[in-house]
Amino acid sequence: MDIIQLVVVGALGALAAMMANKGIAVFNDGLRPVMPEYLEGVIGKKELAATSFAVSFGLVIGFGIPVSLGASVILVHSILLMTDIIGTWTPEGKKGTIIAGIIGALWGIGITIGLQVVVDLFALMPVNFLDALGAVGTPIVVGFAVFPALAIAYQHGFKKGALTLGLSTLALVLVKKFGTITLESGTTFTLSAEGMALLVGMILMVFFAVRVKGEGTDNQNLVSIFVERVTRIKKNALLLSLTGGLVAAATSLVIIAGDPISLNLMSEGKFGEAALAAFARGIGFIPLVFSTAIVTGVYSPSGTTFVFVIGILLQGHPVFAFIAGAIVMFIEIMLLNGAAKGLDRFPGVREMGEHIRTSMNRVLEIALLIGGALASEQIAPGIGYFWLIGVYLLNQTAKKPLVNMAVGPVAAIALGIIVNILYVLGLWAPIVVG
Template sequence: MSGNPAVGGADLSFSLSQQLTVIAVCALTALIAHLALAVFNDGVRPFLLDFIQGRSTRGATTAVSFGLSAGFIFGLGAPMALSTGVLNPWLLFLPTDVLGLLAPKRWLAPLLGAAWGAVVVFGLDGATTVAGRLPVDFLAALREMATPILFLFTLFPALAITRQFGRARGALAAVVQLALVLATMKLWPEVFPGAIAMAVGVLALIGFAAARDMGRRRADRAERAAVGVRAAAGVRAAQEVREIPVGPGVAGNQGDETVRGAGTAGGSPADASPGADGSGAEGSATANLGKANLRDENLGKANPGKANLGDGNPAKANPGRPGSRTAAGKPSARRQGDPAAEELGRRAPGPAVVAAGGGDPMASLFATSATRLRARLPLLMLLGAGVCLLAQTRAFGGGEATSFLIAQGEYGEAAQVDLYRAFGFLPLIATTALASGAYGIAGLTFVYPVGYLLPNPWLAALCGALVLAAEVLALARIGRLLGGLPSVRDCSEQLRGAITDTLGLAILFGSLMAASTMGGGLGILIVGGLYLLNEAMGRVVVRMAAAPAAVVVGGVLLNLLYWLNLFTPVKG
């Protein structure tokens, strides 16, 4: 691939096998959306929990889905498909989300989905033909977005590193990526210039995150060891306190006997054992010292398993619950004893607490959601087979940059880009699936790169089914893993944010280039003005889709101005 990834004319005339695949997959995705088993829109998925549990109606859920999807369908999905000749998930799966949820009957959902698939495969080609005959071909102008999207997308690892690990590492990553882009363009001109740079950047980000998590784990282990040392020191101190003699006239077990006598008489001096000189005052003092010795023994005892309470019966302490009481009714050492032992108790909950998930209701919800998805595993495997087969037809791309790469036949680079994207969106899809009980239409989206790389449709269907089955079966474990690796989870979130930012800027810049191609300064005025008005109005159309939608509207307006003899098209 050359350094200038311009896209040729978009061809939306699909083969019969491609048409049938698109229609069948749209029917299947609409059925699955009707069952609230999976949807493509990540923003809709959390709302499905109320629908699944009967707290929301089908109509209300459909309204939410349409409101969150319409801008992406008409502002991003349709213009992207018309400009590249490659279908995308915003154009196929967002409408089937809406249609599947809208259908009141199960049998109607796949029919509506199939109808939408037919509209896409048969209608877009006609739209492209009509647009090509206009004085201002705004669909051809949209192809100007290819270069900024592909090249700016390369920098998303450097942005993610800067946000998570600071300016110094981010600047270093950006310099390294730029050097790798230049080297690739010079030494391997047939390779996509950003391929190696993206790979190195993503590996550096994951390496930084893993190193931080490992450092935190080592620090936690050292802190727990220090807590254990402090607890042991407190135990030894308690043992030494127990070994102090009760009084000058008491030897051996005489102090215990004195305490026992005092406890029996309710602490009366008359019942206390006399000292060596027979004075009652000294015996009373001895009894009081014995009581103090007993309190110290109870509060700071070395062995939480047994404590001599003066009556000769051992009492078992409960180290698992802070604030538990001994057999004698005294507070245990965990509550009022050594602070180190108390801290250790807070850090190490009892086995019953761990087994119950710490009493967290979210743990129960996650388990219920994972069980619900596993119960529908055969249907989800069929979904994985269909989506992977669709990607294998070379008529579908999973993202903005991927669509342009697929259009140019760069399937390996497209797989690389969507693999990085999958890692970026993995925490979002996994957590929303566990919280709602509804999965993603493409799962964790690993079926996309698998489909791009496989040469055989039957093999693609088989691998897609296996990939989605593995994802569903491992979903609960993935959730626990993300909880134990906070930096890795954060790096995925930073990746997603960086991808969104780079593509947002690239699409805006490419849309302005398309506007200039259509109408020069007037085109930039119309398209840029529509974009800014959308921002001022509170983003009636989502930001990502606003610029391509403005190009389409601007192209229509320029054609109207031409027919009114108010505008002369720019000669390309």
């Protein structure tokens, strides 16, 4: 592991944990609305810490880490959800902030090194199933291109969603057949069929959204009512910009990714497609992050997630990524008021954000479930599908079920461990996995 990578991820962990401790920024969207209650004395430190642990820890263990194990890139949830917990659990005051920074840095470095250690341990197992885990991400790349059609169907109805799916499918087929272009110099390059299908869907998604008429007042009212909280965020703009720069730098070094889709694309070296996927995700997060920021006075350490796009586009250039990421984060914060008013003028675009997030989550749930099934079947041919279906359905009956997105990766990892135990006991025939 390069020392620069460890310094960057350690600094990110430290700064994110310190900001969570001071109530400046938290990564978990579900925790952000709780922060003002703590800052205003409505709830105490114990209640905040308990809430933070409840909403974040399961996602770290059940989603962030398992998804990261299937690739060479860490899902940022593994770091920033944990720094939320660290920041809220450490004491108040300067001493607590310093402690949060130290633990946050150790966690960032530890998870980066630790995941590699886990990968190395898998390689020592009699049945190495790590290669098979790569199949978890296989359906994500092509499946992601479906989300605009689903978002349109949620917002504008089945017919427009079906039309979008049809045109996206047509684009996918045509680019797969005719997408290889040969230049006069003899150089050839191939367009991404999935990327073009996604682009067609996104263009239609925006087209339908801007056609929605109506005048809203919600966000304008929010700006006037919560002007103090917006001012609070702007006072911390420099600190938040540093965090945005670190996120972009870490992404540029291919240490972290903002979502499973761009993570899998980055691990395959498809940085152009990964940037497009991250950009689409950023569009969906503008209304959520901006609205919660205006209401709570608490921002996200990764902003509206466009810093990930910067990092991907400047892959291999961490210094430039840091500078550009910091600038993008600063601009985001300065545009809080104006963006809220802009969203108010286009109610369809404002509503589109919610549908984008919902459709992305649904696509990821299905894609990761199918990927988990493919990986499980590679690990244990003839048993994998049975295992995955059983785990998924039983999880629905649990008192504290895993989030649906985590079931596929967790089931595949669990099956790999079971197969190794059976092999050691002489109950499993030696097979070549992957």
